[in-house]
Amino acid sequence: TGAGFNECILPLPCTTDLDCAVLDAPNQTFACTANGCVGLTSFHGSNCMADADCQSGEQCFGYSPHGVTNGHGECRVACAADLTCATRGGVPQVCLEGGAGGCYPGEFGLPCTQSSECLSEFTCLTVSPDPRTVIDSPSICTTSCGTDDDCQSNPLIRSGGFCEDGLCRLTGVSGASCDRDTQCQNGLCLTGSTSGSGQCT
Secondary structure, three states, X not given: OOOOOOOOOOOOOOOOHHHHHHHOEXXXXXXEEOOEEXXXXXXXXXXXXXXXXXXXXXXXXXXXXXXXXXXXXXXXXOOOOOOOOOOEOOEOEEEEHHHOOEEEEOOOOOEOOXXXXXXXXXXXXXXXXXXXXXXXXXXXXXXXXXXXXXXXXXXXXXXXXXXXXXXXXXXXXXXXXXXXXXXXXXXXXXXXXOOOOEEEO
16 A cells, blocks of 8 residues: 555555545545555554554554544554645545644545645535534635535545535534534434533434
């Protein structure tokens, strides 16, 4: 991959990440590189408990951009002093949590400062704060939309998304506030009988 590890891949020719979407699965997004379509899960970083578990040039980061607690960290390259990240193996990278999360593939909904940090089908756009996501960046890798269906039918938004103010946003984890099912990762928003707002289950 050119990122310090190898992957078994299908020799599928591609020019954009959308060409690789036929390979996508619920737990794996593929991106187009000079080597073909590569799976991005490996680019998240190998499991670790300490920096000593990582290869040279990497650190063990415990931060998850999806609010998941795994009980372990992931080996990632640290962000540069200006909070930017170099492309790894042809995959654009964003800097997570102001540097506290290291470099990570520029997938949907993640913080960015310019569109070159995002996968090819996304643009770095300014967004309003959203209580459903752990990402508090003023700009994220996303795309425009008219309805929730526009986000949920996008093959590169594998974790699900919903439309808010004309842009696709990340769905909420269990306990996040919601007013409709499409705002939740598991697709179920429980609303109270006396309130229009609810919680993702």
